[in-house]
Amino acid sequence: MTIDTDRPELRNGFPPQQQQPPGLTSDMDPLPDHGEDSYEGHGRLQGLRTLITGGDSGIGRAVALAYAREGADVAFTYLPEEKPDADRTTELVEAAGVTCRAIEADLRTSAACDQVVAETVEALGGLDVLVxxxxxQMAREEAVEDLTDENISRTLTTNLEALLWMCRAAVPHLGEGASIINVSSIQAFSPSTAxxxxxATKAGINNLTVNLAAQLGPRGIRVNxxxxxxxxxxxxxxxQSTEKLEVFGQETPLGRAGQPAEVAPAFVFLASRAEASYVSGTVLGVTGGKPVF
Incomplete structure (x- = not known):
């Protein structure tokens, strides 16, 4: 896989732009690279049945594409307003010749999470990898007194509660050799006040990952x-504010923001039963050089 890291916009920041959450890929300038033209599969996940929450765009789309090209069947969730992105991800996954199931779901209730897992198991015939x-996030609020109840609840429920609900629903379907991969953030190690x-939720995910790995390890299930x-x-x-987008990623040692395609290989590695069979309870940083410890 080769990413064109010399694109001027990656080095010089991003042009002013604003969207309403959760945002759409087609409205971004420049468009992100999900590996559409660069990711080549080698059968490393052949036959695995995978579920990716938020798989319609960004890192989720890049992971869905990589998994599909590695031979895995893919189910993913998306919000109703993300339907255009979900349709494009479905096209990319199906073009790899595997089964794809796009599931519209707001994961902020345990019932929705239960339903997503049930629909995935029915569509794919089981489950081997949960991502x-x-x-x-909402970074336009700078001070703690500006945080609204709505945004606090949305952040905590989406990032932590839903993750626990998804794990609870998925584990009964996971056998020996299966894995759970959570998405943390550099923010867990070097938090921004905004x-x-x-x-805080990402720091909690790190703790949960290590703890769940200890609990599920005796059952042969890896958690990273x-x-x-x-x-x-x-x-x-x-x-993010337009001012922050202008310098987004330039504070990293590599001096630029990363592309979703540059994160996906980490998920492939952790899902691989051959390559990561003894890797569990770890947090793998893909940060452009920022430390994760």
Missing amino acids: NNAGY LLDYA AVAPGPIWTPLQPAT
């Missing part, structure tokens, strides 16, 4: 997390 990718609630740094996804123009 808890769905997340919410992401107070979001960063990926901690991305600044990645160019629809969530950024939908939740």
